[in-house]
Amino acid sequence: MQTFEYRQSTSVDQAVQAGARSKRAQQYADVRFIAGGTTLVDLMKLDVERPNQVVDINGLPLAQIKTSADGGLVIGALARNSAVAHHPVVQRDYAVLSLALLSGASPQLRNMATTAGNLLQRTRCVYFRDTAHACNKREPGSGCSAIGGHNRMLAILGTSKDCIASNPSDQNVALTALEATIQVQGVKGNQSIPIQDFYLKPGSTPNSENVLEPGDLIVSVTLPPPAPDTRSHYLKLRDRAAYEFALASAAIVIKVNGGRIERARVALGGVGTVPWRSREAEQVLEGHTADVALFRRAAEAALKDAQPASENGFKVELAKRCIVQALTVSTQSA
Amino acid sequence: MRFEEFVEFIGSQEGAPPKSLDANAPPPSAIIGAGVPRIDGPLKTTGSARYAADYNFPGLVYAVPVRATIASGKIQRIDSSAAEAMPGVLLVMHHGNIMPLYRNASGGRNSESRPAFEDETVYYWGQYVAAVVAETFEQAQAAAATVKVEYEPAKFNVDPSLSDSLPPEGEPGGPRVMSNRGNTESAFASALVKVDETYITPVETHNPMEMHATVAVWDGKKYTLYESSQGVMNHQNVVSQVLGVPKENVEVISRFIGSGFGGKLFPWPHSAIAAAASRKLNRPVKLTLSRKMMFSNSGHRPRTQQRMRLGATTDGKLLSLQQNYRNHTSYGDDIRENCGEATPFLYSTANLKVTSALVRRNVGTPTPMRGPGAVPGLFALESAMDELAIKLKKDPVELRLSLDTLIDEEKNRPFSSRHLKECLQLGAEKFGWSRRTPEVGSMRKGDLILGWGVAAASWGANRGVCETEVSLRADGTARVGCGTQDIGTGSYTVIAQVITDKTGIPVDKVDVVLGSSALPPGPTSGGSTATATFLPAVIDGVNAAIKVVLTVAGNTKDSPFEGKDPNSLTMTAGRVHEKGAPAASGVSYNEILHIANLASARGDGKSGGLGADPKSHNFSTHSFGAQFVEIEWDPGIARLRVSRVVSVIDGGRIINMRMATNQVAGAIVMGVGMGLFEETIYDPRNGHPINDNFADYIVPTIADAPQIDVHFLDIPDPLLNEYGARGIGEIGLAGIAPAITAAVYHATGVRVRELPVRIEDLMKTNAVT
C-alpha cells in the first residue's frame, strides 16, 4: 500500500470537486471515493489501486431508500447492501435484487458494502489482483495472463483478446434485469445513465470499465415501478454453499399471462465481462408458452456467442442450466 | 507416517514404559471420558488468550519479507536503496548481509533444511529473498514493495503430472520398496477380477486460522521466540542450531496456537529471520506471515499420484494388492508422503507390494498435513476397494468385512486393539446403510439424486517420551508443567482431567502450564501421539506427588498418620487414608500439607516411548474407523453437496468426549474441503501458486458442513497407557474423500480419481441425470 491523504466530504458538491481533481476516473485514479471500502481497501493493500487521495463519502446524506413519484424506488448510493436486501419494498416488488444481494459476500461485508460501491466493484481475476503478473486491465499493454492461465472463474461472454475478466457482482445482474438507472452528479451536472449503457466491455481498453469521469459521484440508483403481476428470481451457482462468487448466475424478471410469457428480462452473472443482459434469450421467450423446452431454447440463445477460455468451458452448459432453472422457478404457479 | 518417522519427531524411545492397563485395576473415575468444556475456553472467547503475534514489547519493530517472483534461478542484484531511504526503515536483510545461519546437523527436524538467505539461489516462487525491518508494520511493508531484485531466471518445473521417467526400482532416485510380500505380479496376472487405476490427490495448503508468526526477543545472550508452534521442544532444538547458539540460549513460547494441521510441526525460515534481525538491531522483532505467504512459505500436502492394482477371485478374496505411488517434493528436501501407511495391514491378502518415489518440483518444501500419507493413501486404496466391490457386485461394506483381519500380515503380529469390523457395522446401522440400493442413480429425494458411499479409515497410534512436573498445593489447587503445547485440540483440559481423576481436585483448580521449551520436555503435537504420550507422564507425575503427600503424612509430627509407613497409606479422591480403610476415614491432602507447613508436594513424572516397551514388539498398534457419506447431486443446476456423514472411530479410550467429537467433526468438514474444493494450483508459466488467497482457494463454509454424526467405540488400547487412550486428531479425515467419491459414483456413475471433485467432472454427458 502506498501512503495517501484521507479526507471526509461533507457535501455532494465538495465530493464532486475533490473527485474532479483526479487525472483519471478509471484504473489508477489518483482520487478515490471510499464508501464501504470492501473493494477499495483490499485493492490498495494489494497495490492494485494507488490513489494518493481517498475521499470519504460516508457522511453524505445518500443512504435513503424511498419510493419515487412514479411508483419506482430510489436507492441511495450509500444504502448498505444489507439494508437494501431486507427492505420490505425491495423484498415485495424487486425480489430478484434482494435474493442477489443476499447471495453475495457475507453478512459482515453486506453490512459495509454500499449500492454504489457494489456497482463499481472490480474483477476477482487473480492476475488483476497480483501486481507480479501482466494484466491489461491494470497496466494497459502489458498482456493478459488469464488467457492461458488460471481462468476457471472468468468470463465467456463479452471477452476480448486483451481481457477475459468477469464482472463478479450479483447486485448488478439483478439491477440489469430490473433495468435500473444510475444517477450521477458530476462537474458537468447531473446525468441519468441506464445500467446497460453504464459498463464498457473490455475491447482493447480493459482498464476502462464504465462511463464515469473524474468527479462523477453516483448519488442513487432508481428502479422503474414494478409492472403488475411480474415475478422475479435470482439463482446463483457456485462450488460451495456460501461466500463465493458466482460461477454462473441468472436474474429473471418475467410476466406470464395464461401460460404465455408477455415480458421477460434475463441477465447473467459470473459469465460476462460486464453484468450481462441477454436480449437474445428475452426474444426467444416473449410471446411464447412458458415450458422447459422454450427455456432451454432461450438458454441456448443466451450462450450462443460464448467463447470459453482454457478452464471455463463448463460454464457454457452451467449458465444454460442456470437460466432454465431460474426461469422454471420464476414461472411456477404459486 | 511410518513408525520410524514418528521416532524422528517424538524423539528417542528410551525410558520406562508406563503401567499398562491392568485388568484388575479400578476403572478411571467418571471424569475420564466426560465432555468437560475446555478450561482455556473463557480465555479464547474473551480474546485474552495470547497467540504468537499478540506479544508486544517496548521497542518492538516489524519485519516484512520480500519474496521471489521467479520459480528458479539466481539473484543477480538486490537494490534496497529506495527502501533504506524510506521513513522508519532500520534494516534490509538478505543473503549478502545476514549473520551466518546453519543447517541443523544435531537432530530435530527442520521444515526446509536450507536456512533463509543461504545464497543467491531461488528454488520456488515466493521464496524469501530479503526482509525489511522498520519501526511500524506499514513502513516495513511499503519499503518491502520497493526492494528491487534482479534475477537470472532458470528453467523450472511445476508440472502437476508426476509421470517423470525415473531410474528403475531400487536404484538411487528410483521407486523405493516400502512393503513386499508374496508375489504380486503373478497373483495379479492370474486374478479373474482386477482393478488397475491411478488416483491423484492435489497440493493442499494447511491454512490454519492463525497465521504463522514469530516475535523474537534477543537480550544480548539469549533468544526468546514467541511462536505458533506444534512443537516447542523441537523448535528450540532446531532453531538454536540454525542460529548457532547453545540450546539453553533459545526459549520457545507457544501458549496458544490457532491450529496447525501439521504446518506448524517444524520451524520455518521466518523464525530465524526474525531472530537474526532481533540480534542485529537489538530490538524485539515481529514477523507475521500473510495468508498469501502461507501458500508458499510454510508447507503443503504434496501432490500424489498412485497406481493401485487389486486382483481378486470372483468371490471377493483379495489375491494381490499393489500400490505404486509418487509424490512431489522440493529441490531442497526429500519429503516422502507415506501413502502406503495403511495399505499393508488394512485388508487380508497374501501378496502385497508398495513402492514410493519422489519427483522434484520447484515448490516450497512439503510438510505433514493432517493424516500425512494415510489420508491421500486411503483415498487411493479405498477408492480402489469401492471399484473392486462394484466389479464383484458386492456390497462395499460386506467386502471390507470379509477382508478384515486381526493379524497385521505385514508384521505378522496381532493388533493391540483393532475393531474395524465393529466400526463398519455400527456405522452401517447408524447411517441406515441397509436401505441403500446399489444401482447408480437409484436413490432420489425430490429432484436430487442421492449417493451413498463408505470407506475405511486408519491411522497410526504411538507414544513418545515425556516428562512432567506436578505440584499438589496446600491451597487446594494443582499445577502441571509440561513442554508440550495445546494446538487447539484440548491438551490443557485433558491434562487437568487426569489430575482430577487422581486427586479429586476439580478441573478448574488445576493450573496447566504448557507451551514453553523451559518446561520439562514434552511431545510435539503431531501424528496424533501427544495425548498418548503425555498421559502416562502426567499420571507418573501426579502419582509421585501423591507419594510425597503420603510420605509427609507418615513423617510429620501431629499428622493423623504420624509414624505410619507411607506404603500402608493411599489417597482416594484427595483424601489420605490407610489402605483397606474407607476413604471417608481419611484426611484431605491439603490438610496434611498445612500440618507439615508445606506449600506444595511436587512429583516429577517421566515415561518412555512405545518402542522401548518390549511388549509393544508383539503387537501392531493403529486406530481404525469407518466413514459413511451421503451426497446430494442436483443435475438440473449441477449442484453437489455433501449432506450427511456418519463417522465411527476406534481410537482407544476417549478422554474427553466433547473435544474428541469436535476433532472428528472438524476433520469431516476438512474432508469435505479435500473432496470437493481444495487444490493449490501452480501457474505453469511462472510457478506461482496462483490461487494463494481465500477467494480462490476454496475451503468449506459452515453452510457446506453436512449433518454430522460421530461415534466412538471407546475401547481402551491396553498397550499405550493406563487409560488405553490413543489419539484422534487425524483419523477423522482419513476415508472421507474416498467415501465422497464413492457416493458421487453411486449418484452419477462418474468415478472421480483426481481430487477435488469438480462439478465439471459431473456435467459430462455420461453422467446420470
Ligand SMILES: Cc1cc2nc3c(=O)[nH]c(=O)nc-3n(C[C@H](O)[C@H](O)[C@H](O)COP(=O)(O)OP(=O)(O)OC[C@H]3O[C@@H](n4cnc5c(N)ncnc54)[C@H](O)[C@@H]3O)c2cc1C
Ligand atoms: C471477501 C469478499 C467476498 C465478496 N463476495 C461477493 C459476492 O459473492 N457477490 C458480490 O456481488 N460481491 C461480493 N463482494 C464484493 C462486495 O459486494 C463489494 O466489495 C462491495 O459491494 C463494494 O462496496 P463498498 O461500498 O465497500 O465499495 P468501496 O470499496 O468503498 O468502493 C468501491 C469503488 O467504488 C467507488 N465508489 C464508491 N461509492 C461511490 C460513489 N457513490 N460514487 C462513485 N464512486 C464510488 C470507490 O471509489 C471504489 O472505486 C465480496 C467482497 C469481499 C471482500
